[in-house]
Amino acid sequence: MTVLDTPAWRPRADAAPLLPDPEPYRLLGTPAAADLDPALLGLLYGQLVRGRRYNVQATALTKQGRLAVYPSSTGQEACEIAAALALRPRDWLFPSYRDTLAVVARGVDPVEALTLLRGDWHTGYDSREHRVAPLSTPLATQLPHAVGLAHAARLSGDPVAALAMVGDGGTSEGDFHEALNFAAVWKAPVVFLVQNNGFAISVPLAKQTAAPTFAHKAVGYGMPGRLVDGNDVAAVHEVLTEAVERARDGGGPTLVEAVTYRIDAHTNADDATRYREESEVAAWRAHDPVELLERELTARGLLDDAARQRALDDAEAMAADLRERMHAEPQLDPMELFEHVYADLTPQLREQAAQLRAEMAAERQS
Amino acid sequence: MTTATSAADRAAAPTRRPATMAQALNQALRDALTADPAVHVMGEDVGTLGGVFRITDGLTRDFGEDRCTDTPLAEAGILGAAVGMAMYGLRPVVEMQFDAFAYPAFEQLVSHVSRMRNRTRGALPMPITVRIPYGGGIGGVEHHSDSSEAYYLHTPGLHVVTPATVEDAYGLLRAAIASDDPVIFLEPKRLYWSKADWSPQEPSTVPPIGRAVVRRPGRTATLITYGPSLPVCLEAAEAATEEGWDLGVVDLRSLVPFDEETVAEAVRGTGRAVVVHESSGFGGAGAEIAARITERCFHHLEAPVLRVAGFDIPYPPPMLERHHLPGVDRILDAVGRLQWEER
């Protein structure tokens, strides 16, 4: 035996099949779109229109003081919707803090999805019931969780996959790299969706990465990387669905980079004029996910004015309901602060709870 | 008025003008960058944006990208790179965007920054300043309001300081950057917009790290506090006069090193002490302070040293945070329990 015969010497996989396409994958407006199922396109369209309306409504709620903050996904609705719809009921979604729309599209009540941002509790929905992990504010920390959950599902023999969402900025965190490595080594049924929206708050891509694309990062870990037009909902949906199915079927993880753009400021508290040109925003507005699909549907005769109006009305009803319910004061019991720290209250917490109860009673009397 | 006259005027009596703590911090960074070419500021969004709290506003424009640098989004990377820069003789000043986002850098901090001097018998000091906006009261969603000082003060090798006034914000940050040891510089974010008449031309007021200050003398009991709780304690002391209590207030400014002299002297003068901070009480800074007061002042104490602190819970959501933060009533309540009847 020489070193040439040892496992360390030879590359363990052929890198070429793992490489992403040189250009983002697209379907809408291409000849391949002719094969797309009209029913699927109709479903995606309705969801996109709702998604856009949801972003507009949530942003308005910040102005009315009903949300503490809102990180808008305007312009990124195709990714948000496709991520949710690529999953089956038993699969899990691991959203980042910007992804309340994906959470809503997965079926969580919008009011529950917005609890964190309204500020009445941290996670407002039942993660186990919906199979949606808590929105992750510490960036990229949810990615190893997704790997672990997917690994656990595989160990249990369950046909369950996890889809984890992260931003371009989040890929710089150590947790991103550790998650990808674990996923590939364990062949975990997990899909990583990087929404490359051009910015991490004010920091542009050039200061975030020197990689050819984020999708290329997959190769270094030994999983396929896919590059897709993140505003082409049909393309994102197809790529994610394939990746999730492959994962569920034991094919291992995939890294998907969706190229998109954050149309709004980082949050309502941010002033994007400090760090980017309006012309860039305008260029991306002209590549709008809702319009891209609308154009396709119209060209194929699948969308008339009546159908369009129905989608808008449906979105409007959702927004009206959300508005009304968000304007109601949430019923809060401060004593709940002590309830979920441990399974059982410690003696110290019991004492502190009694103190707060007494304080509140005194406050009511005065 | 000629320029010459105004310069002379300024030299004689520096003009004081209203400034926010954020502006004072910005000025301290500017002056440090000007004074020492080894000083480098870096962090997430500190460049073009000027930081999410605008503390680094204009620094990249005025000093260039190499002196104030937007880094990739990775706190362990930021602090780890700062270690290497310090090894080469630079003086990095890094910003962690929020308290809870400093945690990915914890390993670099505990395993390297804090103990590099010790490991290398002094060959590799770590003149690094880690600026961390901390604390609650700003309606932030989860992970934006932690008071993380206890983690740091329990780590030997780190200085831990926190200003509570505009003037100290400037002075302490200059002192932190000038220090040859690593300094965790905790910026109380709800005081960023607090204002005072202040003049950056008075460097004589720069407090050395490790000195507490008596903000209000008092005869009947002493409140010991720091950072975001100082204004609350001063308000409580004012309100206490109605109850006939004359409360003194000590602002620690520096948790490590800890100024036992100033604290002990104040407590010996009153015989009663309450430590106030908004981080959780259990295993918090107040536990250390109370223990030291007991050790140093036992024979002067008329009552056990009490603590008023945040509850032992994860930081609450915005709509509930007022129940968690120590307020005037909770402080006065504690003062009322200092065994006055046994006098």
Ligand SMILES: Cc1ncc(C[n+]2csc(CCOP(=O)(O)OP(=O)(O)O)c2C)c(N)n1
């Ligand atoms: C560990 C950590 N560091 C810093 C932050 C503060 N922060 C919140 S969002 C953000 C930028 C995120 O950029 P990206 O990952 O591209 O996501 P996007 O906002 O574009 O959706 C930063 C720095 C954080 N939430 N977590």
Ligand SMILES: [Mg+2]
């Ligand atoms: Mg981004």
